[in-house]
Amino acid sequence: MSKASNNYKGTIEVEVQCLIPERIINLLWNKGVIIKNVRKVNISTVRFYISIRDYKHLEESAKATNSKIRITSRSGMHFIIMKVKRYLSFAAGSVLFLVLIYYMSTFIWSIEIETEKYLSPYEVRKYLMDLGVRPGIKKKDTSVARIEEEMKKREDIMWIRARVEGSKMKIKVAERKSPPIIEEDNSINNIISKMDGEVIRVYTVSGTAIVKPGDLVKKGDILINAEQGKEGATYITKAEGDVIAKTFYEFNKSIKLKGTLKEPTGNMKEERYIYIYGKKLYLKKYNNEYKNYKSIEDSGKFIKKVIYYELKEINFEKDENQVIKQSTEELKEQLIKELPIDCKILDSIINKEKIEDALNLNVIFIVEQNISLK
Structure with a gap:
């Protein structure tokens, strides 16, 4: 095969590591693989150039000899074309993304409504839908002046402002309020x-x-x-x-x-039991070890627990x-x-x-x- 053909297909430099590097080279030669510029890196590692077409033969030989392969460099039109394709794909994807963003920005995707006390945003949103204004509508099909004019026709709306900011429409409504009835206290x-x-x-x-x-x-x-x-x-x-x-x-x-009072000593004992058919089955029983005590019951879902705290009498004045x-x-x-x-x-x-x-x-x-x- 000519040099120009090799360059078009592409050439790679590989580093092969195995116990007997000569064995993998012999296997490649037997398969008719052209190896160039063979260099020994150390006792178990060699480097050489092969065509990208023969890489599958190298993988088969490496598997047979339990070798490790590492590609150190690439050259030839094959890799240049791959790189160009990658850049072109990235550029095409970027252009498509920008076009899509621009196209999506020509729509209104959300409507933010701000009202006061009595008129709910739900009522305003429902009235807007009757006017054909809803998320997903094109901006060119929406006139804020028309929206304001139509909304002012409602008796409960005194003033309205509609603005489009990006892909969001913001609507602020001021309610019409009746004057308060003043009752005189006579x-x-x-x-x-x-x-x-x-x-x-x-x-x-x-x-x-x-x-x-x-x-x-x-x-x-x-x-x-x-x-x-x-x-x-x-x-x-x-x-x-x-x-x-x-x-x-x-x-x-x-x-x-003056008198005596009882205070905890810090000592405590626990008693654990469960109820079976209305009777207590003790898992751990308290045996009246304290002369003076107070008890606190912890009612668990299944296992009940009673904690006994020892008390001592002290005189006070x-x-x-x-x-x-x-x-x-x-x-x-x-x-x-x-x-x-x-x-x-x-x-x-x-x-x-x-x-x-x-x-x-x-x-x-x-x-x-x-x-x-x-």
């Missing part, structure tokens, strides 16, 4: 006290204040009368204002100052002043959680009575708050 009521207290300050907007600072009032007493003017020239009006008063909250608490201070603070925090945010605790009155080892505590909190009930 009710006339006195302001009364919602609880007992001692009046501190009175603020009157309209009406006549019945009480003044220093007065003691009961729950239900009239604080501001729904009447205004002087004697002989009074008229009915709506009572408005606030009455700030001292109110009183009383708490009672009994605390043991509390400082009376510390107990009073701590208990008062706890009661104060409890009261703050229950009071309205605009209330203020002014003072506290503490009464105590000690009976044997127990302390009976009576705490009265003085609170400044608005007692007006409108």
Whole structure:
């Protein structure tokens, strides 16, 4: 075969590794394979050139001699044509991809709708579908001006804006709202006290204040009368204002100052059992090992478990002043959680009575708050 023909078919340089390299060369020669430029790399490795047409014979010989093949270089028109084909395929694929992207960009693939309170995006989307506007429609077949004009014909739409951004259509809708109906409050009521207290300050907007600072009032007493003017020239009006008063909250608490209590030792035992026909079958049983204990049951789906914690008795003695201070603070925090945010605790009155080892505590909190009930 001519040199030009060999170059067209292609030539490769291979590296063959086996125990006896001469054996694979002999096998190739026997098959009529032309080998060029044979070079020995080491005792078990040789390099040489063969035509790409004979590569299948090399693979057969390598399999027969348990050899390893590695291609080190390629040359010839065959490989040049392969590379050109690869580049052409890549270029054709890129062009096709760009053409496809451009073609897909001429469609609207999603519609984003923004509404307010009462009109739902579903209703707007349904009305758009009646106009022929839906995902997958061509941009040239869509007129945002026509959409806006048609949508404004609805009674519940005051304003609409439609815009196409890329392959997405964005629609923003402002709803038509009816003016609120204002109801005038013509009710006339006195302001009364919602609880007992001692009046501190009175603020009157309209009406006549019945009480003044220093007065003691009961729950239900009239604080501001729904009447205004002087004697002989009074008229009915709506009572408005606030009455700030001292109110009183009383708490009672009994605390043991001296005695014994039980606390965990850290020791624990487990008991495990299962129910079979209403009877307990113990897998692990507790044998009353602790004199004092508390038990917690863990009800599993199949295996039940009871944990026994050992307790020990310890003597305690509390400082009376510390107990009073701590208990008062706890009661104060409890009261703050229950009071309205605009209330203020002014003072506290503490009464105590000690009976044997127990302390009976009576705490009265003085609170400044608005007692007006409108």
